[in-house]
Amino acid sequence: MTRAAESADLLAAARAGSPRALARLISLVESGNTRVANPARSGSDGVGRGGGAHVIGITGSPGVGKSTTTNALVAALRARGRRVAVLAVDPSSPFTGGALLGDRIRMGDHATDTGVFIRSMAARGQLGGLAAATPAVVRVLDAVGFDTILVETVGVGQSEVDIAAGADTTLVLLAPGMGDGIQAAKAGILEIGDVLAVNKADRPGAHETMREIRSMLRLGARMPRAWRPPVLAVSAANGTGIEELLDALEAHRAHAAADGTLDARRRARARAEIEAVVLARVRERVAAQVADAARAVVAGGSDPHTAADEIVAALG
Amino acid sequence: MTRAAESADLLAAARAGSPRALARLISLVESGNTRVANPARSGSDGVGRGGGAHVIGITGSPGVGKSTTTNALVAALRARGRRVAVLAVDPSSPFTGGALLGDRIRMGDHATDTGVFIRSMAARGQLGGLAAATPAVVRVLDAVGFDTILVETVGVGQSEVDIAAGADTTLVLLAPGMGDGIQAAKAGILEIGDVLAVNKADRPGAHETMREIRSMLRLGARMPRAWRPPVLAVSAANGTGIEELLDALEAHRAHAAADGTLDARRRARARAEIEAVVLARVRERVAAQVADAARAVVAGGSDPHTAADEIVAALG
Numbered sequence: 001m002t003r004a005a006e007s008a009d010l011l012a013a014a015r016a017g018s019p020r021a022l023a024r025l026i027s028l029v030e031s032g033n034t035r036v037a038n039p040a041r042s043g044s045d046g047v048g049r050g051g052g053a054h055v056i057g058i059t060g061s062p063g064v065g066k067s068t069t070t071n072a073l074v075a076a077l078r079a080r081g082r083r084v085a086v087l088a089v090d091p092s093s094p095f096t097g098g099a100l101l102g103d104r105i106r107m108g109d110h111a112t113d114t115g116v117f118i119r120s121m122a123a124r125g126q127l128g129g130l131a132a133a134t135p136a137v138v139r140v141l142d143a144v145g146f147d148t149i150l151v152e153t154v155g156v157g158q159s160e161v162d163i164a165a166g167a168d169t170t171l172v173l174l175a176p177g178m179g180d181g182i183q184a185a186k187a188g189i190l191e192i193g194d195v196l197a198v199n200k201a202d203r204p205g206a207h208e209t210m211r212e213i214r215s216m217l218r219l220g221a222r223m224p225r226a227w228r229p230p231v232l233a234v235s236a237a238n239g240t241g242i243e244e245l246l247d248a249l250e251a252h253r254a255h256a257a258a259d260g261t262l263d264a265r266r267r268a269r270a271r272a273e274i275e276a277v278v279l280a281r282v283r284e285r286v287a288a289q290v291a292d293a294a295r296a297v298v299a300g301g302s303d304p305h306t307a308a309d310e311i312v313a314a315l316g
Numbered sequence: 317m318t319r320a321a322e323s324a325d326l327l328a329a330a331r332a333g334s335p336r337a338l339a340r341l342i343s344l345v346e347s348g349n350t351r352v353a354n355p356a357r358s359g360s361d362g363v364g365r366g367g368g369a370h371v372i373g374i375t376g377s378p379g380v381g382k383s384t385t386t387n388a389l390v391a392a393l394r395a396r397g398r399r400v401a402v403l404a405v406d407p408s409s410p411f412t413g414g415a416l417l418g419d420r421i422r423m424g425d426h427a428t429d430t431g432v433f434i435r436s437m438a439a440r441g442q443l444g445g446l447a448a449a450t451p452a453v454v455r456v457l458d459a460v461g462f463d464t465i466l467v468e469t470v471g472v473g474q475s476e477v478d479i480a481a482g483a484d485t486t487l488v489l490l491a492p493g494m495g496d497g498i499q500a501a502k503a504g505i506l507e508i509g510d511v512l513a514v515n516k517a518d519r520p521g522a523h524e525t526m527r528e529i530r531s532m533l534r535l536g537a538r539m540p541r542a543w544r545p546p547v548l549a550v551s552a553a554n555g556t557g558i559e560e561l562l563d564a565l566e567a568h569r570a571h572a573a574a575d576g577t578l579d580a581r582r583r584a585r586a587r588a589e590i591e592a593v594v595l596a597r598v599r600e601r602v603a604a605q606v607a608d609a610a611r612a613v614v615a616g617g618s619d620p621h622t623a624a625d626e627i628v629a630a631l632g
Contacts, residue, residue: 062377135620263614270610270620277624278602279595282631286594294586298579304451304586308593315598316632 003028014144017114022144026119029136053085053142054253057167058152059192064175065199069236069245070152074116076246082147088120089134089153117146135166135273166269168262169252171245172196174213176205190216193229194252197245201233227255286311319344330460333430338460342435345452369401369458370569373483374468375508380491381515385552385561386468390432392562398463404436405450405469433462451482451589482585484578485568487561488512490529492521506532509545510568513561517549543571602627 007028013021058073060066070086077084121133134151141149151167172193190196190213198210213231230248234241256262293307323344329337372389376382386402393400437449450467457465467483488509506512506529514526529547546564550557572578609623 266614267607267610270613271606273620274609274613274624274627275599275602275606277621278606278627279599281624281628282598283591283595286591290587290590290594291583293590294583297586297590298582304589305593308590308597311590311594312597 011140011143019114019117022117022140023119026137026140029140030121030133053138053146053149054250055138055142055149055151055166055168056249057170058150058173059170060173060175064173065236066152066173069173069197069199069234069242070150072234072236072239072242073150073246073249075239076242077148078113078115080246083115083145084117085141085144085146085149086116086118087134087137087141087149087151088118089151117141135269138166138269166265166272168256168265169194169249171249174198174209175200176203176209194227194256195232195245195248196229197232197234197241199234199236201241202235202238206233226259227252227261282315286315289314327456327459335430335433338433338456339435342453342456345456346437346449369454369462369465370566371454371458371465371467371482371484372565373486374466374489375486376489376491380489381552382468382489385489385513385515385550385558386466388550388552388555388558389466389562389565391555392558393464394429394431396562399431399461400433401457401460401462401465402432402434403450403453403457403465403467404434405467433457451585454482454585482581482588484572484581485510485565487565490514490525491516492519492525510543510572511561511564512545512547513550513557514547515550515552517557518551518554522549542575543568543577598631602631605630 007025010021010025010028014025056073058066058070067088070088074084074086119137121137138149138151170192172190172195174196175198196213196217198206198213200206201210210231210233217229217231232241232245232248234245236242253262256265289311293302293304293311296302297304297307323341326337326341326344330341374382374386374389383404386404390400390402435453437453454465454467486508488506488511490512491514512529512533514522514529516522517526526547526549533545533547548557548561548564550561552558569578572581605627609618609620609627612618613620613623
């Protein structure tokens with residue numbers, strides 16, 4: 001059986017509800033060993049469909065309760081009859097199996113529910129890294145027919161910002177007592193939030209944190225925007241505010257679909273994926289020349305920019 | 317005056333001790349508008365020198381006290397007669413002026429000391445991003461004659477790992493009560509530390525945190541390594557343990573110089589910089605084609621990998 005035929009079989013089995021087929025298909029896509037047709041294209045191969053999933057990015061500093069909130073959102077989505085996929089993306093874990101460990105611990109809550117699929121992705125091993133692999137896996141989950149795809153990222157680095165920026169709707173989670181205003185501004189994540197939520201809202205300082213965030217959002221709002229990101233109080237551990245949070249996330253999607261930002265984000269997501277794959281291939285192609293040039297630089301024979309110019313010129 | 321002549325003048329003035337000339341030179345280098353000769357090359361242009369600075373990367377989650385520890389290390393280095401540059405790199409701040417704000421607040425401690433230079437860098441605006449700009453600015457600071465260059469990164473994302481990997485010596489800072497073992501493993505930063513320090517060691521839980529880190533390091537040590545990363549207790553706010561920390565950082569450098577890892581890291585740093593510039597130029601070159609392809613993908617006409625292959629093939 002060819003790889004393409006195997007992929008088509010796996011996709012059919014995944015659509016029929018086999019989590020094992022889906023897991024195998026994602027592994028193939030992650031490793032760059034197969035391609036799943038664009039779900040927006042309904043081709044004669046019978047593979048095209050989907051494109052209708054709501055992709056929600058969830059981000060925030062370690063400790064704000066991303067996993068707990070994600071689990072609570074999954075429960076609320078299930079209660080509304082949605083099929084849900086969770087993609088836990090861990091750009092900060094290039095070395096360890098941390099993501100997989102966390103994954104197994106979290107599976108417990110929804111382990112027996114076939115309407116929920118949970119998958120972790122770590123940073124290494126894919127062509128083009130997470131910037132390419134995340135949208136590729138999202139496309140698979142979309143093609144399989146999930147209604148909502150939660151993409152949870154750990155940390156607040158540039159890669160998390162990029163991944164979150166690829167979602168239809170981005171939820172930024174905060175918590176009281178996570179640091180002063182400068183820390184929050186440094187994190188630079190307020191601006192990417194379509195919906196902001198202060199978790200652990202039953203703890204001291206929650207009110208002040210919400211007020212602070214609202215005032216920073218006002219400072220940061222340089223342009224009038226049609227969508228005004230709401231700041232909600234939730235307490236994911238006991239389910240408080242989760243329904244309202246989900247309402248806000250779905251309201252944003254409806255708004256984005258109506259005003260064209262949804263399409264713009266999907267183009268941006270496709271652009272990021274294409275660019276990541278292009279650059280990964282170029283990187284492979286020039287690797288030996290770059291290594292030679294680096295030796296020359298350290299030996300004192302060249303400077304990096306001149307060396308780079310020569311390599312680019314030789315590309316053709 | 318040509319750009320090259322201006323750069324040479326600025327470099328001479330910076331070496332003579334002008335912080336204003338140095339700041340201007342760094343701005344030119346950051347924006348890709350000039351190149352400073354490789355400090356390892358002592359050419360007839362009189363520009364070559366240096367290459368002797370100890371580049372120390374400092375990383376850790378928000379809230380562990382990176383700024384306080386950096387300030388304490390600066391004071392200890394000054395007491396040892398070293399000229400010190402601090403580069404505060406903020407990959408997570410693509411939008412705000414947070415880094416500059418933090419910078420100005422921190423400048424207070426060493427504002428009147430001409431042996432200290434402090435500079436912030438945010439994520440956007442340079443060709444090749446921080447991966448290219450950080451080593452370029454480090455090279456300038458090295459050429460100017462600083463003995464020690466502290467590169468402090470905010471957050472624990474992949475970009476921080478990459479930047480830290482470019483240092484001669486990497487210090488990973490932790491603090492008690494920053495989350496459980498899984499969080500720490502997820503952060504994936506233990507493995508990149510040549511020296512690990514638990515800050516706020518006077519607080520409850522510090523002893524447990526150190527024990528936990530030591531046991532995780534043992535689990536993670538798959539290969540026998542000549543250098544065993546020490547785990548130190550410090551309390552940067554009152555200066556406790558800072559001398560021992562500095563001793564450990566300098567001991568690592570001596571060790572790395574002796575066993576060849578210092579040269580290997582410098583090659584890796586040059587490689588990362590060259591690669592970042594090459595990829596940035598390729599990115600510019602293919603931008604229009606990528607945008608067209610992304611529109612086609614969203615419209616259902618193509619899939620991202622096929623589009624990427626076509627773009628790479630057209631590169632020549």
